[in-house]
Amino acid sequence: MAHTLEALVVRHAHRVPLPAGPTGQGDVAARQFDAALMSVGFKLSGDLLERLSGLAEERVVEIAARTLPTVRAMVGDHVRHNSYFIDFPLNVPNTFDFWTRCIVEALADDTSRERTLAQLATGVVDLLTLPSYGNYRHTYTELLAAHDELIAAASDRTTVLHSGADPQHEITALYLALAGSTTPLGEESLRDLAALAGHCVDGPQPEAIPIRENRAVVNRARLDVGADLLVDTVTDVLRLACALAGGDVTLVVPTRFRGLSRPVRRALLAGLDAVVAAAPAKLADVGAHREAFKRLGERLHPHEYPQWPHAADVFAVARGEFRAPTLDSRVEQLLGAHDVVGATRLLTAAPGKLFRALDRLLRAAGTQAERDVVVAAAAQVAEQVSGRVLLSVREHFHNRTDDTAPGRVFVNRLGRAWAAEDTRAPVQPAERKRLITALDAETQRRLPAAGHLLVDPDILDVALPLSGKATAAGLGVLPRGSVSPVDGELLRFFAYWKQTQECTDYDLSALMLDDEYETVCWLSYTALTEIGGTHSGDITDAPDGASEFIDLRLDAVRGTYIVPQVHIYSGESFEQVEESFFGFMLRDAEQQGRPFEPRTVRMKSDLRGPGRVALPLTFVRGSDGRWHARWLHLYLQGGPSTNRVEGHRVTTAMLMRAMLERQHLTVGHLVDLMADRATATTLWDGERIPDGPVTYLGLSRPDGLHPGSRIFTPENLRDLIPG
Missing domain, CATH: 2.60.60.30 (sav2460 like domains)
Incomplete structure (x- = not known):
């Protein structure tokens, strides 16, 4: 199991964990390992080659035997690629x-x-x-x-593998990075997190797990060892139930719930009861997943556990026996009555929902006074909104200009895409500009002090990884919209x-x-x-x-x-x-x-x-x-x-027009915001490395960076998105 998790470190971080072991003369084996890697487009960093050379030869051979299959699979060389025409091309x-x-x-x-x-x-x-x-x-x-x-x-590709710490340290660091991610993970990374969570459940834990899907995966591991669950909404418990059934914790695809043991049923019902007892208004969340809660109730048998009456209320709401008006329904009533100001003020209680509704509120506003209320409310609650939502809304309004192309593209979280004509009324330029200014100011406030900012120009056009769903698993893959x-x-x-x-x-x-x-x-x-x-x-x-x-x-x-x-x-x-x-x-x-x-x-x-x-x-x-x-x-x-x-052909052409004429928010945007607070900003020429610590952003990590440097590459670019 440990060796499997070490492979995850190589794949995610491009680092090779180095176990403690006897020193020796491993230089010959290390050079052979490096040569084998080069045949598939990888190589050892100078530091890693040096450290391997100081290990016993048999230990180097073991590390090579574990690492080579991993990197071959990363590039697609683990299978035989035959061609129908033998002389192709x-x-x-x-x-x-x-x-x-x-x-x-x-x-x-x-x-x-x-x-x-x-x-x-x-x-x-x-x-x-x-x-x-x-x-x-x-x-x-x-x-x-x-x-x-x-x-x-x-010009052949060379992907450098760097020296890692001992395996347990590297595995824990990867677990903390994935579990504490501020942006949703892709399907493969979510599966990797599940494997890591089971191994790391008794070790250090992230300070916060902001992404609910990640929390469900971690809760699955915590449940197995009897640790306290991390739940503060009824949907957290539903996601955990999906994880237990091997289903979809994103709740996009319906999960078929299986029979649950009594200890598991008690844990889930106790979690639901505690959430509703602390905040009865959270029963309103049931309506969004009514059918899933009804099916879960059939497996949990809440009537057998009268000590948790608030948990029974969850399933009463799902069956329609108890009404719990949602915030969304109240907002719809106000907008139906053309009360934009009332809807806006109500939404300030849920800043994320307010930000996702900004475009609609501004279009519904009939007067300048109403538009001013909407913009002021957004600025007021901006500090309570997650960084990825701030940046997503910033990107949205960046594309809501008067000269926006008529095509509008829709992409769901599974990558299914379609294009349609954009029939929305425009957003007034003044409000759009005020919102963008406020969003940039809040984002800049949250970004880390960069010190000396060292930037590889090739990363400037990489789209910000606001969701792992916008990036497929693989090697050399960049987020949707990257150039x-x-x-x-x-x-x-x-x-x-x-x-x-x-x-x-x-x-x-x-x-x-x-x-x-x-x-x-x-x-x-x-x-x-x-x-x-x-x-x-x-x-x-x-x-x-x-x-x-x-x-x-x-x-x-x-x-x-x-x-x-x-x-x-x-x-x-x-x-x-x-x-x-x-x-x-x-x-x-x-x-x-x-x-x-x-x-x-x-x-x-x-x-x-x-x-x-x-x-x-x-x-x-x-x-x-x-x-x-x-x-x-x-x-x-x-x-x-x-x-x-x-x-x-026609569908593809329509989609290409809509996608290619949309401007994505890129790393260059964050670099501009960070540069205002940096002590120095240098575009790296690929040769000279500064002597002191830097904050480096690039497509790959160069050799020779100061040990105190902060490094952001596509493998961990999500860490740059503020919480």
């Missing part, structure tokens, strides 16, 4: 010629000739019935033999999936759009070749895993936008398959190598969303001709089957 045939060849081969096959002739007579041939279509025709070993070794290039430069001549996408039971066909595609978001062309199994690009071929079954690739020469691409997509043509969803992920590689023109080369992988992200079409990111050509990536992490609903790039 060379010798990929024209689509029509390839399909014709498959038909000719089917006619030459005694087992398929009659069926193929019958289809030809109708004028329509099902490619999936042709024996040579959709399945690998060579082994992975034969693929390797057909490709030369990758030529190393200075990062693309430096390379050859761009290669890859998608991998491995089905669980059902025959599953995923299709990697790339749609090219012009500057008006009109379709220029696409690459997919229906269009294997295009100017500057090739597709590796269609794989239609993945019992042992399957990979598809798209190779693009960026200087030859037609269009302004490249939108890679993964479509589910048939079979299991992204959440049902054993594994599925997407990524991209960048290479120089002279680099050849295998279709998948881990050293050239710039990004690899898991595909675990709810839709049938995944849009991980898009690539945009700037006015200067240079390309950059814009991160999406979106899913379209798609159809139940036979999803193809051709069928989603």
Whole structure:
């Protein structure tokens, strides 16, 4: 178990925990470890190499044996990436010629000739019935033999692993960071927190756990050891019940509750009773999850425990036997009566709700006096609002200008996205400006004193991680809305999936759009070749895993936008398959190598969303001709089957227009606020490191920073969001 948790430290923090142990001559093993890491695009920092060299050789070998599989999985090199066309990206045939060849081969096959002739007579041939279509025709070993070794290039990715403390210290530090996060975690991080919480339940705990989902996971571990539960709302208890049932603690997906033991039932009922006894008004929270509370009540049997009458009130409200008016319903009554001032004053009792309602209140206000009341109320309670809500509302009003594009994009917490026309009335510029000024002032007040601020310019356009739901798990992944430069001549996408039971066909595609978001062309199994690009071929079954690739020469691409997509043509969803992920590689023109080369992988992200079409990111050509990536992490609903790039062109174009014309709040915004209080601000040139402690912000941690420095990289950027 401890070794599994150490792997989480490597994955989340890019640090290698170093256990205490005998000293020795581990320099040879350490250099071999470093060489093995470099083959997959990782390397040891100078400090880590030095510390490993001072350990006993057998201890270094143990650490390497645990670490290498972890980093290989991080980059997607833990599986075999075969390609349908063995010479890909060379010798990929024209689509029509390839399909014709498959038909000719089917006619030459005694087992398929009659069926193929019958289809030809109708004028329509099902490619999936042709024996040579959709399945690998060579082994992975034969693929390797057909490709030369990758030529190393200075532009190859290098991810540095740094020296960590002893394993228990590193595991505890990661637990405290995840449990105490001020922003919601993604699905993978929430699962990791559950593993860490069980191990760390008897150790140090965070001062506060502001995110309710995190609190449910921690409470699950506390319940197992009989520790006091951290609950102050009835919904906290409901989330804990979901965690006990292995369900969704975010309460988005309904949970099927299982039978509970008497000790667990007593703990949950006692928690509910204590919350309601202390604050009866919290019964109003039941209405938001009425059905879930009714189903939970069937498992808890509150009538058997008369010593907790307030807990029984919770389920009486859920069944409609007892009325508990909610704040939302009272606000709706006031707004229905056009009493904006009354609604605003009522909402000051719930500052978070007030901030989420600001746009609506300002649009409903009919007079300047009413608008002044709304803005003044927001400024008054701003210090009581969480940092992520402050920044989310700041981003919202930043995009509510008079020249806002007509398209409006909606993205739920699962990544499901859709676009619609924006029919809202505008927000008056004066109120918008006053709100933004107040929000910036409150955010700046909460940001830490930076001292000497050292900033890698490449991180300035990274969107603030206001929610882990806006970032997929993986390597080199940035939050939705982030912009990062693309430096390379050859761009290669890859998608991998491995089905669980059902025959599953995923299709990697790339749609090219012009500057008006009109379709220029696409690459997919229906269009294997295009100017500057090739597709590796269609794989239609993945019992042992399957990979598809798209190779693009960026200087030859037609269009302004490249939108890679993964479509589910048939079979299991992204959440049902054993594994599925997407990524991209960048290479120089002279680099050849295998279709998948881990050293050239710039990004690899898991595909675990709810839709049938995944849009991980898009690539945009700037006015200067240079390309950059814009991160999406979106899913379209798609159809139940036979999803193809051709069928989603219009929907994708509408979504791209709405997403790309929206401006996200970036790290650069916080840097500007921090710089006003910093003793010095330096844009790092990638070479000289200051001698003293700094607050460093960058895409990766450089070697040589002073031990007293505070370091923020994408792995822990959420720690920069004020509480």
